[in-house]
Amino acid sequence: MKPHDSLKMNKSYTILISLIVALGGFLLGFDSAVISGAIKGITVYFEMTDAMLGFSVGCVVFGAMAGNLVAGPLADKFGRKKVLIMVAALFAISATWSALATSYNEFIIARIIGGIGIGGAILIAPIYIAEIAPAKLRGSLVSFNQLNIVIGISVAYFSNYFLVNMEGESWRWMLGVEAIPAIIYFLALFTVPRSPRWLIQRLNKIELAQKILMKIGGEQYAELTIAEIQKGVDKKEPKGKLSDIFQKKYSVIMVIALGIAFFQQITGINAVFYYAPTIFEQAGGSTDSSFLQAIVVGLTNLVFTLVAIWLIDRLGRKPLLLIGSSFMTIALLMAAFAFNNATYNFNKETLEKVSDAEIKTALSDLNGQSFDSQATLFNALEDKLDESKFLDFKRNEITNFIQINATLVLIAILLYVASFAISLGPVMWTLISEVFPTKIKGIAISVVGFFNSLVSFSVTQVFPWELSNLGPTMTFGIYAILSFLAILFVYKYVIETKGKTLEEVEELLVKN
Structure with a gap:
């Protein structure tokens, strides 16, 4: 048993601090999802083309990428607490300005300001919580941030639902309501202490750090923790800079952090979240039922994020990653199997459902035919439709003809989301808040966060093209292969950090 393990912690105080700081995750999730309800309103008001709408979203x-890059260095220089206060202010400004915007350019600037807040919140909140939490509680407390992201997304959907029928321009209310939790977050942050590790390592304010640590775990805990922190200070390393993260001694850490950041997004989670209704429509569901199923996906994400918080400090980070990635692979293979076994039937009833008259006429001579794969169907249609109509068919009309085990698709997607929610979702942010030494933590976590956002952006941009051009079978097959590679990566490279102090993790990973 480690010395810390026998000490009695003030859990309620530490949990309260962590919950306040993790409100940044709530705002992140809310800001990301709230635009979905405002799309129709802003399209009409700002007279947007498709390209303008796509960019506004x-x-x-x-x-967020800009926030990723600047948040870490600013947190190192000015402290985690001050940067989080700035983030809260950015969310409040963005929400208010978005709601009051009278021009397209104003609206875009307001949205980008909110994005900078997202980039800062997703990085600095986990860092702060990891630095203030006792080792045996750290995994669960850092996961509060991911839980709040999930809650923020769900609350945004419910908020949009209740505000959509308001008189006047309801989209302004949808976007503006975010200012309320942002202001609460801004004020609440003034009640939390500064990070004791940052106070000692950057300002050498040992007495102030000791007072904070005593509130968390008592006098003995404060003395032990300060001694561990000062071990790192005694190394007298110069201030970290960007070039430091490429040093050989940090190579193992960077491989772990960049690898987990890559696999968290490349396995397709945001594609599934952003395009869930589209996936269910591809499986032959109506628009209403597709959106209902998407709500079930969100609730599944919430429930299993709670399960992850309960397990992360009991089972450990690596076991959760291995279990979750394994079931993600199985779920994606199930989805690929379901779509691969789908048939496409052309008869009088299915042809009547086609809304485009030109497409309906071109398809009329297929009456009575059936195709056992999407590939053979597309081959048969290439000579019947021009490029634009063919694309329209793949996006909008193909769902009229598909016969598929829709229940299997729903089960596969729910299993996939549940598996992600207990593994790559929360565990990634916990790990990257733990593995970096304080010297390079700010700059390194900014680089990793930027990379994670870049991969996420790439996946969500490519997914609609994949569905239309490769088909759902191959799309889910590709994600299944990537999930399997994630299992191999975790098994080979990721270490277990459960129960270890941040200083112990540093000693384990940094090559001397």
Whole structure:
């Protein structure tokens, strides 16, 4: 048993601090999802083309990338708490300005400001919680951030539902309501202490750090923790810079962090979240039932994120990653199998469902035919439709003809989301908040966060093209292969950090 393990911790105080800081995750999730309900309103008001609409939704990612890059260095220089206060202010400004915007350019600027807040919140909140939490609680407390992201997404959907029928421009209310939790977050952050590790390592304020640590775990805990922190200070390493993360001694850490950041997104989670209704429509569901199933997906994500929080400090990070990635692979193979065994039947009833008259006429001579794969169907249609109509068919009309085991598709997607929610979702942020030494933590976590956002952006941009051009069978097959590679990566490279202090993790990973 380690000295810390026998000490009595003030769990309620530490949990309260962590919950306050993790409100940044709530705002992140809310800001990311709330735009879905405002799309029709902003399209009409700002007279947007498709390209303008796409950019107004996606520009948040560019803001997040900028936030990823600057948040870490700013947190190292000014402290985690001050940067989080700035993040809360950015969310409040973005929500208010988005709701009051009278021009397209104003709206875009307001959205990008919110994106910068997202980029900062997703990195700095886990860092702060990891630095203030006792080792045996750290995994669960850091996972509060991921839980709040999931709750924020769900609350945004419910908020949009209740505000959509308001008189006037309801989209302004949808976007503006975020200012309320943002202001609460801004004010609440003034009640939390600064990170004791940052106070000692950056400002050498040992007495102030000791007072904070005593509130968390008592006098003995404070003395032991300060001694561990000062071990790192005694190394007298210069301030970290970007080039440091490429040093050989940090190579294992960077492989772990970049690898987990890559696999968290490349396995397709945001594609499934953003396009869940599209996937269920591809499986032959109606628009209403598809959106209902998408809500079930969100609730599944929430429930299993809670399961992850319960397990992460009991079972450990690596076992959760291995279990979750394994079931993600199985789920994606199930989805690929379901779509691979689908048939496409052309008869009087299915042809009547086609809304485009030109497409309906071109398909009329297929009446009575059946195709056992999407590939053979597309081959048969290439000579019947021009490029634009063919694309329209693949996007909108193909669902009229598919016969598929829709229940298997739903089970596969729910299993996939549940598996992600207990593994790559929360565990990634816990791991990257633990593995970096304080010297390079700010800059390194910014680089990893930027890389994670870049992979996420790439996946969500490519997914609609994959569905239309490769078909759902091959699309889910590709994600299944990538999930299997994630299992191999975790097994070979990821270490277990459960129960270890941040200083112990550093000693384990940094090559001397």
